[in-house]
Amino acid sequence: MASRTSWAAGWFFRVNVNPPMLGIGIKKAHDTSKDIKENGTFSVNIPSADMVDRVDYCGLVSGEMLISPGSSRSCCGDLGEVFELLMITGNVNTLGSVSKMQVPKIMRAMVLEKTGEPLKHLIVPVPKPNPDQILIKIHACGVCRTDLHIVDGELTNPKLPLIPGHEIVGTVVHMGEHVKNFQLDEKIGTPWLGYTDGTCRYCRSGRENLCDHALFTGYTIDGGYAEYTVADHRYCFRVPDGYSDIEAAPLMCAGLIGYRSYRMAVAESEAERLGIYGFGAAAHIITQVAVFMRKKVYAFTRPGDIEAQEFARRLGAIWAGESSSQPPEKLDAAIIFAPVGSLVPIALSRVAKGGTIVCGGIHMSDIPSFAYNLLWEERVVRSVTNLTREDGWKFLEIAPKVPVRTEVQTFPLEEANEALDSLRRGRIQGVAVLTMGS
Numbered sequence: 001m002a003s004r005t006s007w008a009a010g011w012f013f014r015v016n017v018n019p020p021m022l023g024i025g026i027k028k029a030h031d032t033s034k035d036i037k038e039n040g041t042f043s044v045n046i047p048s049a050d051m052v053d054r055v056d057y058c059g060l061v062s063g064e065m066l067i068s069p070g071s072s073r074s075c076c077g078d079l080g081e082v083f084e085l086l087m088i089t090g091n092v093n094t095l096g097s098v099s100k101m102q103v104p105k106i107m108r109a110m111v112l113e114k115t116g117e118p119l120k121h122l123i124v125p126v127p128k129p130n131p132d133q134i135l136i137k138i139h140a141c142g143v144c145r146t147d148l149h150i151v152d153g154e155l156t157n158p159k160l161p162l163i164p165g166h167e168i169v170g171t172v173v174h175m176g177e178h179v180k181n182f183q184l185d186e187k188i189g190t191p192w193l194g195y196t197d198g199t200c201r202y203c204r205s206g207r208e209n210l211c212d213h214a215l216f217t218g219y220t221i222d223g224g225y226a227e228y229t230v231a232d233h234r235y236c237f238r239v240p241d242g243y244s245d246i247e248a249a250p251l252m253c254a255g256l257i258g259y260r261s262y263r264m265a266v267a268e269s270e271a272e273r274l275g276i277y278g279f280g281a282a283a284h285i286i287t288q289v290a291v292f293m294r295k296k297v298y299a300f301t302r303p304g305d306i307e308a309q310e311f312a313r314r315l316g317a318i319w320a321g322e323s324s325s326q327p328p329e330k331l332d333a334a335i336i337f338a339p340v341g342s343l344v345p346i347a348l349s350r351v352a353k354g355g356t357i358v359c360g361g362i363h364m365s366d367i368p369s370f371a372y373n374l375l376w377e378e379r380v381v382r383s384v385t386n387l388t389r390e391d392g393w394k395f396l397e398i399a400p401k402v403p404v405r406t407e408v409q410t411f412p413l414e415e416a417n418e419a420l421d422s423l424r425r426g427r428i429q430g431v432a433v434l435t436m437g438s
């Protein structure tokens with residue numbers, strides 16, 4: 001396979017076409033074998049003259065082709081067309097971006113085209129920010145259980161095609177004209193709540209998490225399984241000092257929504273004994289917060305998951321056992337992070353009078369019927385839905401004080417399917433985080 005390297009103006013693309021094939025169209029390449037650089041077009045470096053078919057059409061016979069953009073801004077649309085055409089007939093394997101100053105027009109992304117199918121590693125246009133948005137160069141994106149529910153089709157009506165991911169940490173590379181509260185190159189986090197209308201009865205009563213017209217990152221708008229994303233600045237967070245990008249990513253959902261669940265379960269009551277069912281991403285963060293706030297944490301894991309039980313004890317849980325186990329004392333509250341409805345009556349039977357059960361996930365299997373006496377004595381079962389910005393501000397203020405440390409397992413962006421599968425099989429201790437490699 002031919003191999004050449006060429007780049008210009010601080011960024012480059014390296015495209016492998018495999019298997020070799022005929023008839024890949026390249027629009028507006030006006031010359032043949034040499035680099036072309038013209039106003040309004042792009043430069044194309046093609047290894048061999050006999051790969052060129054005719055003036056505005058190239059047939060790539062075999063091997064590797066390298067394309068580098070010219071300096072003109074208007075070239076970029078043309079370049080997008082090139083990649084569009086390449087994507088139809090070839091596999092685009094690698095793409096590098098090396099400039100801080102210059103934002104490329106296309107990027108790598110893991111794209112959900114149809115639920116129930118693996119994500120595809122594609123080259124797509126870098127999104128353009130509107131006046132309220134920030135263009136973020138993504139460094140890390142956490143893989144949340146919600147992503148799994150979206151990919152598997154358990155959450156209905158996602159935007160399709162969709163770039164999933166809502167635990168995004170990156171840097172500000174471009175800002176819309178209304179953005180005043182962030183600066184270029186600042187580290188920024190983007191959570192699940194991507195937009196609210198600010199006018200509906202929920203927004204007006206301080207419950208924007210229930211907004212009638214909310215948009216959600218990585219669900220109804222594109223998210224962070226990509227090299228770049230745009231986000232409305234009003235819903236972004238500053239990343240607290242002392243966290244690497246990879247460590248900070250899980251704070252953006254497991255931390256934020258976990259904290260809302262925690263607050264609903266104990267923070268506003270006298271609850272001291274907190275049960276946590278499902279010891280994954282959110283639980284490992286919230287255990288640290290709870291211990292910091294002098295709560296006693298009882299961790300419940302799936303049967304036989306000794307590793308998760310040890311993990312919970314290591315993080316400060318005073319007791320850890322299987323989900324069906326009887327804790328040594330009655331609980332005051334419990335959070336169920338596992339998407340398992342049958343845990344609801346079990347948890348209810350473990351809480352004392354007046355105890356609260358908070359279902360912290362966005363999706364759960366059906367809850368079996370249970371005797372009323374499990375609910376009697378003012379026990380409460382409730383869910384937590386989304387987050388408010390206030391949840392985020394409060395949590396991100398507390399996190400560095402604890403300090404919350406996140407345990408992460410990293411995967412390169414293109415292995416998002418493997419990360420999701422590991423999560424599906426319960427093989428992630430802590431949080432899976434995708435890294436973008438630049």
Ligand SMILES: [Zn+2]
Nearest residue numbers: 198200203211
């Ligand atoms: Zn609203």
Ligand SMILES: [Zn+2]
Nearest residue numbers: 144146253254
């Ligand atoms: Zn999430």
